[in-house]
Amino acid sequence: MSPFASFMGRQSAEILDLTARLGQRVDAGSLGVLDRRGQLELGPPGSRxxxxxxxxxxxxxxxxxxNLARDEDHDLIPAWLGCDFGTAPWVSVSLYARRVTCAELVASAxxxxxxxxxxxxxxxxxxxxPPQRLGAVACQTSGLPKVVDLSALWAGPLCGAILAAMGARVLRIESxxxxxxxxxxxxxxxxxxxGAKQQTSLDFxxxxxxxxxxxAIQDADILITSARPRAFSGLGINPDEVFAAKPGFIWVAITGYGWRGAAADRVAFGDDAAAAGGLVRWTPGGAPRFLGDALADPVTGLAAAIGALRGLEAGGGVLVDVALARMAAVAALSIRKAAA
Structure with a gap:
């Protein structure tokens, strides 16, 4: 077993224990959501x-x-580089970046x-x-929790899938x-x-x-989100107000770089976040290479589920701040320790 698989195995083992105490025992690996093999055309991990x-x-x-994961990311490259790139964005990026520091590139991105x-x-x-306490510890409610899942893509929905498999009533609300x-x-x-969630769409x-x-949020015990904080300001949803109205609430906030702080509004996806956290391998010549497909996503989704389950067992009142880049760094540290 690879060191990365061992790290996820320890996460999955904790989920087995927590879900067995709180509801139906969930083997995360059996859900088929920890990797995307067979779902996408995937090449071997390298510099790409x-x-x-x-x-x-x-x-x-x-x-x-x-990470040029979205069409609009391609459109942003001329502003990032300060020049047009024609039909070869990666060639232009490679040539331009050698003249600029990492800090400057990160700041402009x-x-x-x-x-x-x-x-x-x-x-x-x-x-x-650890989670941030925003509310008061509440007595555990009878039965399994109501969950609203506002997340998209991989990490957040994975967290929701685990809670649904445990027996929670999960309502997925999509824009x-x-x-x-x-x-x-x-x-x-x-x-x-x-598939195990009730689903609806709303025009926000x-x-x-x-x-x-x-x-829907007021009626829930747990909220899972994967948007940046400013998105909720635009919707008129304030965490402090949510917890004031329902002190035992649990908000699982999945972001690229954390819910609070200067980097809260940075955009991240699984591959660039894995690189940010150092979840890469290094060649003998000192060049980084990807270890796998969007690895920050599954480790973050499992961590989010663990945070939600721990919060539920402790009586709620917490915001579980789970960042893709930080969880990649946690996984990378675990791998380094295992190799030492």
Whole structure:
């Protein structure tokens, strides 16, 4: 078993124990949601991610990762580079980056909302940060929790899938105007992640849609999100107000770089976040290489589920702040310790 698989195995073992105490015992590996083999055309990991969207390249003082996961990411490159790139974006990125520091590239990408990171920029010295207490510990409610899952893509839906498999009542609410891309790109994988959840769509840009969303959150015990904090400000949803109304609430906030702090609004996806956390291998010549497909996603989804389950067992009142890049760094640290 690889060191990375061993790390996820320890996460899955904790989920087995927690779910057995709180509901139905869940073997996360049996859900078929911990990797995307057979769902996408994946190449071998190298300087290019297996799905081909993310690549690593040199800057003037280190290594960078850039993820062109969305059509709009391509459109942002001219502003990032300060010049047009013609029909060869990666050639232009490689040539331009060698003249610029990692810090400058990261800062300009963050301003534009471009998913880019310096390889190994996020470091940790131990397990992931503890949850933030925003409410009061409540007496455990009878029965299994009600969950609202507002997340998309992989990590958040994985957390929701585990809670649903435990027996929780999970309502997945999708934006009518911005549906989850995995519905189209990997429909079978989408079904594995979300098939056990009740599903609905709302138009968050209408008063009626926002009112329905707030009502669903007020009725829930656990909320899973994967949007940046400013998205909720736009919806008129404030965590402090949510916890004031329901002190035993649990909010599982999955972001690229954390719910609070200067990096809270940075965009990240599984591959660039893995690079940011140093979850890579290094060649004898000192070049980083990807270890696998979007590895920050499954480790973050499992960590989010563990955080939700721990919070539930402890009586709630917590915001579980789970960041893709930070969880990648936690996994990388575990791998380094195992190899030492």
């Amino acid at each position: 991610s297996p799905n081909g969207a993310c690549r690593m390249f040199r800057a003037s003082d280190g290594w960078m990762a850039l 963050a301003r534009l909302g471009l998913p880019a990171a310096a390889v190994g920029e996020i470091m940790v010295d131990g397990p992931d940060a 009518l105007r911005r549906p989850d891309p995995t519905r189209i790109s990997t429909p079978e994988f989408f079904q594995r992640l979300n 840009e209408t008063p009626e849609g926002r009112a329905s969303l707030k009502a």
